[in-house]
Amino acid sequence: MLEIVFQDDYFVAVNKPAGMLVHRSWLDKHETQFVMQTLRDQIGQHVFPLHRLDKPTSGVLIFALSSEIASSVMPMFANHEMNKTYHAIVRGWIEQAGVLDYPLKVELDKIADKHATLDKEAQDAITDYQPIAKTELPIAMGKFPTTRYCMMELKPRTGRKHQLRRHMAHLRHPIIGDTSHGDGKHNKLFRHELDSHRLLLHASSLSFIHPFTGESVVINAGLDETWARLAEVFDWLLPQN
Template sequence: MLSVERNFEIPVLFQDEQLIVVDKPVGLAVHKNDFMPHDAPYLTKLVGDLTGRWIYNVHRLDAKTSGVIVLAFSPEVAKELTLQFERKEVAKKYVAVVQGNPGEGVFSDKVLVKKKTKFKKPAVTRFKALESVETAISYKDKTGIVLSLVEIIPETGRWHQIRQHFARNRFDIVGDTHHGDFTLNKIITEKTGSNRLLLHAASLEFTHPGTQMRQAFTSPLPEEFKKVLEGCSHLI
């Protein structure tokens, strides 16, 4: 466990001379961007400071998304891992709490490629509802809102792909302040105290560039997901 500034703790799932796999906490950006304060912490810097190594980013997780992420200690290893993502040789699995019960299926509608643009690209997201709870949450024309814990497998890696797909199909991810249901988010925060995006990178499997062995890493379901599902299911 790497304990870092501003109360971020970064569990290390695996580390060797070539790469490190960590469980990224919610609210921590992976790398520096122009929208952050100049002194804001970010994952690659913190892991680099604590390991004493240069860190090379391989793939992305939004700051608001927690979970498993792999980082490389050299540009060569980073390039090989990045190619695995591009060739769709990496198995990724997410979990989320969403509004409604989407059942099992595939979203394949195009999504925006970045913020403040109208350009879209094809995207594919597979999903399966694992469990659902009924609540007494009602507002506007909605009554007895259902919340579901959903397993998600993105086959492409577009900007906010999962969040866009679920919002466009009216299964908004709880806590999504960019694409989601703002009224529902506010109600759940008032009832449970949770104000995070309930989207978590639960597992990651790839081929180690050095050993050529497949390696899989998992992160447990965050307690806040359980807190929201259990808390809302008992609302009366």
């Protein structure tokens, strides 16, 4: 059963678990569980995705309840009229909030995009970031006697592929658990020492003006057991919805 965090006559939103695909993909033929099919069976009607979350990312994922609704509101996502807030645990300490304006080249999939053009110009990509907690562990890493990590609040103003993962890597503070853009040594530390086997990136909230009722909508999704366990180890207070 998926956790439904919002539902009305037009939309339904769930707290997507880490490691679950949004829909079937021939790139992951071995997968048997998908958010779309599970949610359809759970509420007894078809659902239509309005955006996506990467397989390893958890958090708010919203669907339209008809194709007509989906078609009419897709421009809201294209025009970034829906505000998203994420939380992540990254390597090292970031001491101050900031805005990263760093264009990103289109990231192509080796299989799905093998015939795509490789020479596209970089696209605008902007992320607001703010540190909200930090920790230092007595575990040596390379020439350093300890390891440092911090929890970040991230707000993307644009929606490029893997934007948050790539932006944090650009800042030299990669997200823990990121096997594509992260630091393998720190990922291994979290797996072996802290029993954390996921990408520590979570879509915590989604807010927008409801296109049919005109009301302000804020949808929150709580953090999972891995986050709760790490917060206890690090003596952190997790963000409250």
